[in-house]
Amino acid sequence: MKNTLETWIAFRYLRTKRTEKFISLITWLSTGGVALGVAALIVVYAVMTGYSGKLRDKLVGMNAHVSVYALSGPIPDGGSEVIGRIREIPGIKRVVPILLGQALLASGGSNSGAAIRGVDPADPDFLEVVGKGMVEGSASSLGGEAPAVLIGRELATELGVKAGDRVRLTIPIGETPRSRLFLVGGVFNSGMYDFDSTFAFLSLKNADDLLGMNGAVSALDIRVDDIDKAPEVAETLRNVLGQRWWVGDWKRMNRNIFSALALQKAVLSLILGLIVIVAAFNVAATLIMVVIEKTREIGILKAMGAKNTTIRRIFAIQGLIIGSAGALFGAALGIFVCYMQNTFQFVKIPSDIYLFDSLPMEPEVISTAVFSIAAIALCWLATLYPSWQASRMDPVRAIRTE
Incomplete structure (x- = not known):
């Protein structure tokens, strides 16, 4: 019952009044930022995984798994x-x-x-x-x-x-x-x-x-x-x-290529992860503005007996709602982009440079789940300061706030 009330209040605070349209816009932008970051991570990771996998299949298919040469x-x-x-x-x-x-x-x-x-x-x-x-x-x-x-x-x-x-x-x-x-x-x-x-x-x-x-x-x-x-x-x-014999396997003979691809995947994931971090800061800024706008309501809740932990939970739930919605939409968008590319191959690349004529994408369930959970966790972390700020308000002063 208690958690249900906190969740209801959190949703109510997200549904702003006509006089609070700016906060509503910032909330949508924060959710969109999280979604964009998650989608970008999924797509880039899918491209690097798909390219590595397709390259491996082609190299292994056209060449030997192990080659043996006589040094003489x-x-x-x-x-x-x-x-x-x-x-x-x-x-x-x-x-x-x-x-x-x-x-x-x-x-x-x-x-x-x-x-x-x-x-x-x-x-x-x-x-x-x-x-x-x-x-x-x-x-x-x-x-x-x-x-x-x-x-x-x-x-x-x-x-x-x-x-x-x-x-x-x-x-x-x-x-x-x-x-x-x-x-x-x-x-x-x-x-x-x-x-x-x-x-x-x-x-x-x-x-x-x-x-x-x-x-x-x-x-x-x-x-x-x-x-x-x-x-x-x-x-x-x-x-x-x-x-007297030289023996090489396909991993050894193509080690430089796959090492470079693995490094590129890690660096791109790290860079694009900054988008999610920026979106988490936007979530924090949004909740700070909600705290300022809802100061009077927070004071009334505390005067009615709401504990500091209850106030903190309300804003933590708000951050989780924004993070979960952004992660869900971002995952859906990322998977949709991968599906469209694999089906229609609308992104073409020069085959004389990249070996293939279209961009291969292979989204992974584990990486998609990890990116989504990480985005939600960052959004929850972003709620710590605003929720702490709201919980330490003096109810009398808060109620008097115009």
Whole structure:
């Protein structure tokens, strides 16, 4: 009953009279400030989380979970001896040899450099990842009789070719550069500009013929059962293979990128958190003005027997109402913005700079709850001084106040 009365009075004080429209406006602005701060935090955190997650998926999808290179150079005999040793290690899903090189692609009057990647055309991971992004042709064309190449969408646009056309690949290394005509078996879109403008896939056999590797391979790509445990698998491989081999996992090879993103997320969250802190000060200023405006009513309450704790609770409840309303509207607004962006992708970004062509957003339940609760807590803290000021009033002097 007591708490109900305090809550009713708190709501009544927020519903101002016609002569108190300024206080009403400040109250709405305070609530809006809290909502804006919470929404900004949710959206920015969702952008950074979404970008990191999408980048990780793309990097892990297009690259190996763990890569193994021989420090002495190419791995002879397709790496068959070391592959057998690697497959005995627990947690490893698949090991495939790859060939890497640089080539010049030419078609008509256009030409462009590309990173050649020789792969096993029967590799299910390759067929799944690249196959999902095919916009023309088929990933399985690498296994056909005609020498075929798969190129990214940006590279195809630069060369002016499409699936079914022919391009000439030239290896400008050595006294006699190697050159061969290939069928464009397909065009893929990975969603990452760097991949789509740079990579060209060949079958291992065709890449070996073009690069003149005589059965040797550049590296071994390893897929693990759990990508989060890739560093542990890589450490085991280092111990098993010895010092003549370089072993790197996807986290280690992209450590700088993800460290920078994590730092950027923390700094932006801290800066935007200042909006909520400023909004909390606005709540304090609003309640101070309410105390001044309601001095007479506070005096009457105290004269009727209201205790100091009761007066403090009334203004604490007011702050919680403003904070809760702002946090609720802010959370709803932030989630709505994320939903609209993910659905309609109205915010476009240059893919040649940020790798993706639209801004990915991934709101998290935990972070949304933390930001909302933190905003409400700050608003409650903002009520401490105004509520203390109201509770220490002398009822006689307060009633006499005009």
